[in-house]
Amino acid sequence: MRGTRHTAGVDRVAPGGYILDMTDLVTEAPAGLDPVLQILIAPHPSLKQRAIPVLPSDRQSVSALVPRMFDAMYRAPGIGLAAPQVGSRLRLVVVDLMPGDKRQPIVLINPEIVAVSTELFTREEGCLSLPGQYADVTRPAEVRVRYLDEKGAKRDISADGLLAACLQHEIDHLDGVLFIDHLSPLKRNMIMRRLAKEQRLKDL
Numbered sequence: 001m002r003g004t005r006h007t008a009g010v011d012r013v014a015p016g017g018y019i020l021d022m023t024d025l026v027t028e029a030p031a032g033l034d035p036v037l038q039i040l041i042a043p044h045p046s047l048k049q050r051a052i053p054v055l056p057s058d059r060q061s062v063s064a065l066v067p068r069m070f071d072a073m074y075r076a077p078g079i080g081l082a083a084p085q086v087g088s089r090l091r092l093v094v095v096d097l098m099p100g101d102k103r104q105p106i107v108l109i110n111p112e113i114v115a116v117s118t119e120l121f122t123r124e125e126g127c128l129s130l131p132g133q134y135a136d137v138t139r140p141a142e143v144r145v146r147y148l149d150e151k152g153a154k155r156d157i158s159a160d161g162l163l164a165a166c167l168q169h170e171i172d173h174l175d176g177v178l179f180i181d182h183l184s185p186l187k188r189n190m191i192m193r194r195l196a197k198e199q200r201l202k203d204l
């Protein structure tokens with residue numbers, strides 16, 4: 001997810017150590033070793049595919065991919081990136097809301113929304129796969145997400161505010177859903193046409 005144009009206040013994030021011991025893993029990819037991951041732009045067909053669960057045998061690919069995903073996300077810049085956006089089919093998401101401009105990376109493997117609030121909230125969303133496009137999206141205001149961290153430990157986050165929206169947006173990507181799929185067909189088509197036009201102009 002791209003940060004919204006209207007910067008929201010710092011959100012409450014679950015306290016505790018769910019990100020404390022991953023800083024060694026999520027440092028930026030060393031320059032010059034791997035090219036920066038290309039973020040796929042809609043309507044790329046990979047963005048519509050359902051991703052597949054990460055298995056223990058995917059451990060190596062996940063450890064190789066995670067730092068490169070953070071690198072691509074920070075460069076974009078964005079606050080969330082899902083593996084399908086960089087051409088991987090794994091159910092893997094990275095998120096960093098950068099509260100107070102400090103890095104607070106979260107890796108979510110096989111994330112699952114296990115509870116949602118009945119209360120809804122509307123906020124403007126953007127997406128690194130739909131550069132320059134923004135729209136108001138309504139989603140549950142709070143969610144609980146179960147996932148495995150980068151060490152394979154089971155974790156639970158209860159999130160509200162921007163983090164709740166970001167987690168739902170990124171988990172949507174794992175099911176081939178983009179934020180524009182939450183809009184009316186009219187708005188969705190308008191955004192896709194505008195994006196296509198802007199991409200054509202950019203490529204001239």
Ligand code: NI
Nearest residue numbers: 001127128129
């Ligand atoms: Ni997105």
